[in-house]
Amino acid sequence: MNSDFFPIPNRDYKVLVKCLTYNQEKYIEDALKGFVRQKTNFPFCALVVDDCSTDGTTEIIKRYEKEYPDIIKGIYLPVNMYRNPEKIKYIKPWQDRAQYIAICEGDDYWIDDYKLQRQVDFLDSHPDYMMHFHNAIVRFDNHKQPDFIMSNFSSGDFDTKLIFEKWQLPYASVLFRKEIYDSPIYKDLIKIKSFGVCLFIAATCLGKVYGLSECLSVYRKNEGGISRRVSSSTFLKAEYEFAKVSGESASIKIMNNRAEKILYAKMPYILKRDKEALDVAKVVLHYSCSPFLNALIRFIFNSPVLLFKWTKYKINKNYH
Secondary structure (H helix, E strand, O other): OOOOOOOOOOOOEEEEEEEEEOOOOOOHHHHHHHHHOOOOOOOEEEEEEEOOOOOOHHHHHHHHHHHOOOOEEEEEOOOOOOOOHHHHHHHHHHHHOEEEEEEOOOOOEEOOOOHHHHHHHHHHHOOOEEEEEEEEEEEEOOOOOOOEEOOOOOOEEEOHHHHHHHOOOOHHHOEEEOHHHHOHHHHHHHHHOOOOHHHHHHHHHHOEEEEEEEEEEEEEEOOOOHHHOOOHHHHHHHHHHHHHHHOOHHHHHHHHHHHHHHHHHHHHHHHOOOHHHHHHHHHHHHHOOHHHHHHHHHHHHHHHHHHHHHHHHHHHHHHO
8 A cells, every 4th residue: 555645543432433535625624623622631633634635625635634633634635435344444544543424525514513422431431332422413515595404303322123214314423332333234225336325324234323402513414415416216225125134123114104105205206207216116016015005095096186176286386
């Protein structure tokens, strides 16, 4: 390994903060500020992996690395390795030297200076817990929509069923024991799709998980988000597979209920033979027929009501 690109840790850390970034010149400084502002009584470092950015991201990281050499450690990939599993070989030496792992991608950031200390204190005093996470503020990059809280939940323990119920939980909020990465359940989950929720599911299968309702970070929503690049049918298939791997019958039930609601909303498009809607229906039918049948029955039963509402809307619109 070229040490200029791939530095090797020379000490142990209580926490490794893993930050992956690519062309996030507009955002990366917020993330870096959140790292260096952390007030802790233990050693930690933020490993910032720059995936061969072509804007000013690299220069900003290097500036912070020079100013905060004990905290910011940069890995500068000479080629883009998006979704390339080979990337882990540059990160793993750092993970091996840490007790806990925290995650914050380059376009998210922390807003509490004691975030890491609070989470470490909890896991240190609760050895039966595998993960601690907190809520987050969702902030739109274009500022055209107001901020909102990502997930509505009360502070307390989360089991696998509750993870599936809430589903969207802040990835940049987690602090977890590094053993999760080496567990068979986690490896099985990421073979399906390497989504952030895999960590949450694996943690609940391996031990206890605590969720803090307080918002200690910001999740930035922008045009480049993964949800804009992955089809709804792909997401749905991954969710079903995650539920199967978890081995929780309650999770399968939650997925069937979720699929029924999705199919009911898409039923007019399914009947029109819309490709995207048909792909969603095929995914659901692969796992269970009942959500599709229930959605179809509901749609047929409510069709006169829907037709009346639509007609009334058209009349009012034309009248005014």
